[in-house]
Amino acid sequence: MAIKEGLRPGGRSARVQESIHAAVRALLEEQDRASVTVPQIAVRAGVTPSTIYRRWGDLSVLLADVALARMRPDGEPANTGSLRGDVRAWAEQYLDEMSSEPGRNMMRDVQSSATPGYCVTIIGGQLQTILDRYPEQPKPSVDRLINMVVAPTVFRILFSVQALEVEELHRLIDIALSQ
Template identity: 85%
Template sequence: MTGPGLRPGGRSARVQESIHSAVRALLEEQDRSTVTVPQIAARAGVTPSTIYRRWGDLSALLADVALARMQPDSEPANTGSLRGDVQAWAEQYLDEMSSEPGRNMLRDVQSSPTPGLCVTIIGGQLQMILDRYPDQPKPGVDRLINLMAAPTVFRILFSPAPLEVEELHRLIEIAFSQ
């Protein structure tokens, strides 16, 4: 129960969504290096001090928006097999995150004042897949993150080219070998 005068999803949530929407719109219209707090505030209909008070600086706001965008819209695909589900998830993740918006989201998440949220999101998705197959031997979430997701993210952020799908498949095979 909330206290008197407090509404879940009330004014604070509306202000946050307005600011997030303004950030997303500006990032679609212009290069991210040119986006400023005053632009975001004007687009969202708030004062810049509202943004600074809530997020501290632009990088923290961009990280918050990126983390919100990284939250999955649905459960991972169900192909009918554990490896098939992991492979479908990994291919989709590689495709989405190696795009320019995906790379920018990953860069923004690096600035998050709350480390580990990206691992929590990825881990939650992978755990959903693993939970579908309770009677099958399978790798743990940490093994999948270390052998599949981590190299994928590393190559996206620090290599001129993302991981090739064939190499991703080899990493999945290694993760499943006991």
């Protein structure tokens, strides 16, 4: 269950959602995720627990929604002047952000409760922006970049003791960009 579509942007519903998201973010900074509860969030946000349950269904869906909101990019990917440079800059930032403890927790929250394909849409949009900057240049598809760069990065972040090394990330990018 996700936030209901068709709500007025910037209206009361958006303000309530933002106050609940802000409460979740603040509580996650103050205490361990396992100890965060819907009643705590409701008190911090100034709403009733039933408001949270009505909109999100349960805590895991709310945590995923907050994580997805944080994963949405603030702006366009860095423009370094070259396809390889842009993909490297994007991938290094993604690796850095997602391999942090908050990043790992966001990925777990999203994985456990999010709509399938949502993350691929966000990441794919960022990668497509990069690819579109170089219309005259041979380049891989977004799917190839996701399969050869993003997927191994995510796998290592979630299932390995150590995240992918930057040098290995660069090797994967070189392979993905080779035609």
